Amino acid sequence: MDAExxxxxxxxxIDAHxxxxxRALLHPDFTCRLVHTGEEFARDAWVDFNAGYPGFERLHLDDSLVSGDRAVGRAHVVGRNAMGEPEHFAVAxxxxxxxxxxxESVEVWADLYGGPPPERRG
Incomplete structure (x- = not known):
């Protein structure tokens, strides 16, 4: 399989749950590092982490860039919080x-609707 x-x-x-x-797409030596938390997961632990993540609903790939054996994707993720309200995230x-x-997967997550930091709110 090529990177694209x-x-x-x-x-x-992931979108289809x-x-x-x-798991079948991942090499036995797979690792995922979450830059925003510093956590690192092996293949089975990462799949289990995603399968059990509370409130996850959808993932839509918005953009991609491929070079050789590397690919970068930017996606929009939708979930629900404990009160059932939608939450939106971006992940690269x-x-x-x-x-x-x-x-290997290195992921960078961001809350899309958290607003600017307090010092820039006006």
């Missing part, structure tokens, strides 16, 4: 492939 196909399948399987399909996923499977 891998990124498209990565996004589609197809956790076994996601930096993927690296090895042997046609995703061996």
């Amino acid at each position: 196909t891998a990124l498209a399948r990565f996004a589609a399987t 197809d956790w076994e399909g996601l 996923s930096f993927l690296t492939l090895r042997g046609g499977l995703i061996v």
Whole structure:
């Protein structure tokens, strides 16, 4: 599988909540690092983390860039908080492939509607 196909399948399987399909896209040595929290997950732990994430509903791939065995995708993620209200996030996923499977993902998440920091609110 090439990087463009891998990124498209990565996004589609997450959006479909197809956790076994996601696991199949990932190399046995897969790791995911969440830049915003400093956490790092191995393959099965990362799939389980996503499968059990409370309130997750949709992921839509908005943009992508591919070069060789690397792909970057920017996606819009929608979830629900504990009160059932929608929450919107952006995530940039930096993927690296090895042997046609995703061996690494580095993710950078942002809350889309948190507003500016207090010092810039006016």
